[in-house]
Amino acid sequence: MPPSVIRASAKRPTRATPSERTLSYVDAIREATDQEMARDPSVLVFGLDVDDPKAIQGTTRGLLEKYGPSRVFGTPLSEDAMTGTAIGMALAGLRPIHVHIRMDFLMLAMNQLINVAAKSRYMYGGKVSIPLVVRSMIGKSWGQGAQHSQGLYSFFMHVPGLQVVAPTTPYDAKGCLIAAIRDDNPVLYVEHRILHFQNGPVPAHTYTVTPGRARITAVGQDVTLVGISQMQSECLKARLYLEEIGIQAEVIDPIWLSPLDIDTIVRSVEKTGRLLVVDNGWVCCGAAAEIIAQVAERLQGHCSFRMRRMGFAPVTCPTAPSLERLYYPDSRTIAAAARDLVEGTKTGWMPRERSELNSFIFKGPF
Amino acid sequence: MPPSVIRASAKRPTRATPSERTLSYVDAIREATDQEMARDPSVLVFGLDVDDPKAIQGTTRGLLEKYGPSRVFGTPLSEDAMTGTAIGMALAGLRPIHVHIRMDFLMLAMNQLINVAAKSRYMYGGKVSIPLVVRSMIGKSWGQGAQHSQGLYSFFMHVPGLQVVAPTTPYDAKGCLIAAIRDDNPVLYVEHRILHFQNGPVPAHTYTVTPGRARITAVGQDVTLVGISQMQSECLKARLYLEEIGIQAEVIDPIWLSPLDIDTIVRSVEKTGRLLVVDNGWVCCGAAAEIIAQVAERLQGHCSFRMRRMGFAPVTCPTAPSLERLYYPDSRTIAAAARDLVEGTKTGWMPRERSELNSFIFKGPF
Amino acid sequence: MLERLYRSLYRIRRLEEAFARVYPTDKIKSPIHLSIGQEAVSVGVCAALRLDDVVFGTYRGHALYLAKGGDMKAMAAELYGKATGCTRGKGGSMHLISTEVGMMGASAVVGTTIANAVGYAYALQYQGRDALVASFFGDGGSEEGVFAESLNFAALKCLPILFICENNGYAIHTSQERRQGRPDICARARAYGIPAERIEHNDVLYLFERTRTVAAKIRAGGGPHFFEVMTYRWREHVGPNNDFHLGYRTEDEATPWIEADQVTRLGAMLLPERREQIQEEVEAEVEAALVFAEESPEPEPAELYTDVL
Amino acid sequence: MLERLYRSLYRIRRLEEAFARVYPTDKIKSPIHLSIGQEAVSVGVCAALRLDDVVFGTYRGHALYLAKGGDMKAMAAELYGKATGCTRGKGGSMHLISTEVGMMGASAVVGTTIANAVGYAYALQYQGRDALVASFFGDGGSEEGVFAESLNFAALKCLPILFICENNGYAIHTSQERRQGRPDICARARAYGIPAERIEHNDVLYLFERTRTVAAKIRAGGGPHFFEVMTYRWREHVGPNNDFHLGYRTEDEATPWIEADQVTRLGAMLLPERREQIQEEVEAEVEAALVFAEESPEPEPAELYTDVL
């Protein structure tokens, strides 16, 4: 293992490698892109507005100036063809990063992603590969509503030939993006607008966070919380609420949803006997369904456990704040559900809100 | 309940209502469409090639002559806009049936289906509804390959605001289509090219098969087989192989995947203690994952059971017959898996092929 | 008619300005894509439409909703996230609808409503009604595949639809020239078989006249028609502020548009006392709408689960 | 050159006819969308391309694969579902590829490879290579949104790409007139800023000449160009047979195309002995390809799981 490569691993459970330096999630993405572009001239980044003054929340800031408009460019509003274009570039040996400011817009790119990108390597008998990274963001709050809030990554988990990663810390944001760029096959890289505002330690050198390895972000023995994307932050806060009542939650960040590190989750559930998966999307046929199903399959016959899924309410995302609050799981409803799992009964308990644990509130316009 | 409405129900487990008349699946679809178009002038059917000499395997045969080109028409090759057009028609009070000869092509229509059709009723505060039926077909065999073989219905199960139905018999093909047409909200109607060749009893009058009710297609007490779409036929054949070795399989056809009748499945698993879900798609984040997860959630703490999922191999569909055979579950591999579940161990048993049980072989060109 | 047009323009302008003023208080918890500067497009077209004609728009749909006759109170309440909003707090600023006046929806995904409008027009034709559909979208919308597909189908079926491309020169911060190999949207429409004309200077009166003429033709079965209306967005893409500091456009570029402001222009064509009376009435209406929004209740928690299916 | 063109045409014709002959035996377990009648399009263009130029096609891609120089044995074996096939039995007739000769793929979803071709052209430009991409698709393909989006981007970036619309008048059984409001595909290309020309009569020599000229311009940085080539499919849409009995088209319509058959035309331009020699060589090659396909082994079961990622 070269010294520049640090691997996430179930064996290094709690924290990312300590680092002097603190970076925002946004800057971690920017730095990963910058370093890979500097290293490899075949890396390009494009998509609507990547070269505009807002630079995709800053994640592409400065790249145009450094690498020029043939490597960093905005596109017409043509998600379908631009995805196909990215695939064509990849066929020619480039490593495109295609950026979408909303995951919802991927619905315009499904044909190229599902029918072409995922399948080319296989259906062409291994003669080609598609080293494509698709970045897309999940929105939340301030009335983003029906079409700007979806976490549709389970679609991409469903289809062979695609990989899916949803880093939650700046450390993983950088390491996963570098891993995705270097990977020879398509990777869907899922960001969350709220996570963009996170800060955390990020080494200055390049490193990869290995596909298919989850991270135990907090150790505990009473209940396993698996938190996906922004729900990872909510789970970590829920853990603090649970501590107040003497429940030690183990929190797992899967990081990579495909390939999925089910071993780490299974081992944790063997220990705790309770599994709460908190998804950043709808639960039906979602990532949480897959995790519950795999753990149940693996543990059948030798270890029984209690389980529950949480995720978006099974409705379209409403815009009124009063409804939107009820639409998402949050640290308190997660804590409440976890306690019920531990006690094996509906306790009706809900932690008193601790304002210092309040979620970061995103303010508009967007 | 008007006499013309016959409901599928968990309480009428084995068979569809007896009927003198036998119809093919294709003709059942045709008849349902015809009867509803005759009843309600707001029903339209369109899509690529619905009015051509092949008439979508015959499912739209004769409708053009009877209802004219403003109610029955082929379209340009424009799946995205034609789906949007269908939604616009629905907003204006029509009841469009939009036909796609391949489910794979729905990937071009995802934006309108996921971001508009599923959400309009909710995001417009109930002021509108979208009575849209989207028919699409799954292909299999004769080298249909990567892009003509996918069963991607779990995408639509994932998203609130959509309903999904995958009838497997001519009886249900007719009754579900009528139910879908009369429903005020979008319904994805999943057909399978191999099922098109099925024959079975179909009453001549109109009737609906109620959304959200599964059908027990064979009673047994040793293992529950849930077979989706064409895998329902394979499960029924697997049951015969299992009978040879004294295993009585209960077979369930969910019919409606959304809303899903989990109660019927749960009751069966409570009885058999073993659940094998055989999906007509990939298993990761698929319908089978959802079914396993829901049953595990429901039975936790009071009934332990053995479970397994089968589905497409986690690869792209290959075209060579020798590989394609391995790609799909079939009656024998299902029987083998079921026996292992019952015995709680890998027996290595595989039934001797009985040629009279061989699947219908689909011959090309397509 | 001048008075009607002026009132319509002024209502939109003043409500948008009121939203911009209120915005820093965080009472509006919704993104806002203001129509300030572009009011003339919706107003000119809608003034020539009938109540039973139907329009579809975009997330930048405040002007269209009001111009077609949408209720101002219900709109303000919607932005405030209240139960009295036009979508009962479920759609927000980007998904305004008013089925009563034929405003049939707006989408936050660029381009999507073009196809929905075409489908509605198909239904009108099928039902033998002589109403028409007006489909509003931006210059950016013309780059989505759905635009091309929709125009082809509308032409093929000779549908009663008027397409209105509001060309404000930008998609967010990217100019049309940087997105289109041939920046001539009318040429696209013509290629698909739809007569197209470019209407310069955001000219509300000319647009109104042309719409009257063209709408009559469409009603008579003449098939689709296409307007590319040149206009200009004064404020930032989303939000209440100016954005000239961002550097993607200059104040010089904006100046002629601001000087040719249609609100001022039409105001000047009225008798001062009539103008002032309209202004007073509108100010009171705007004030009342904001009060209504503020005082309205939030949706009940149970509302979360209604109207899914 | 005449000989080269003739050989290329004849190879395609004879292999396709051989497939059609074999088809009833069920040895080929793949759909076949035959190119018979349309050979001239692929042959005329590809003869003017270099080995390092790149082509993308469709499920009706037999002619293109062969014309660009793809291996006949590997293609036949692919249709037979054998391990020696050009995609090792994984893609079948609809997904032919030959990276060695720049045939970079074909799709069973109409329109998709147009965008892939544009992306490849972007890469060529970025890499400073003077090769070009030729993107082949049908008249139906021009109706998909991706067509419009792709053309716009190609024009915007002035990419080295030649678009070739093989207009055989039909998408399956539906004629162009029944699908397009204005059935003028060149007008669409021009609307997006791409010079376009319609090439009549399936004329292989004219197409070859024009491609030579245009390819030189494209290589010199002249940007994209568009050909609409009028051609005709003789057999049914998919499968080995004729389909005039279906009634969607008449034999009369086909007659002029069959009379102007480019295989016959070019054959007649050769000395009889040269023609016969070429024919003999091709017959032997076709025969050998079928034998190779038949005798090749099926893929190993383990192949099911290779090359997923």
Ligand SMILES: Cc1ncc(C[n+]2csc(CCOP(=O)(O)OP(=O)(O)O)c2C)c(N)n1
């Ligand atoms: C399909 C899609 N892609 C991207 C976006 C992000 N986006 C929101 S507004 C916008 C610009 C649209 O420009 P235009 O159509 O000219 O409308 P304008 O905002 O100028 O009124 C973009 C790219 C989106 N909402 N939908």
Ligand SMILES: Cc1ncc(C[n+]2csc(CCOP(=O)(O)OP(=O)(O)O)c2C)c(N)n1
């Ligand atoms: C996106 C998509 N829609 C529909 C189909 C079904 N289909 C297969 S071939 C075809 C006709 C295509 O016509 P054209 O592009 O003119 O090509 P041709 O077959 O005439 O060569 C259609 C509609 C498809 N394969 N892909």
Ligand SMILES: [Mg+2]
């Ligand atoms: Mg604009």
Ligand SMILES: [Mg+2]
């Ligand atoms: Mg054609």
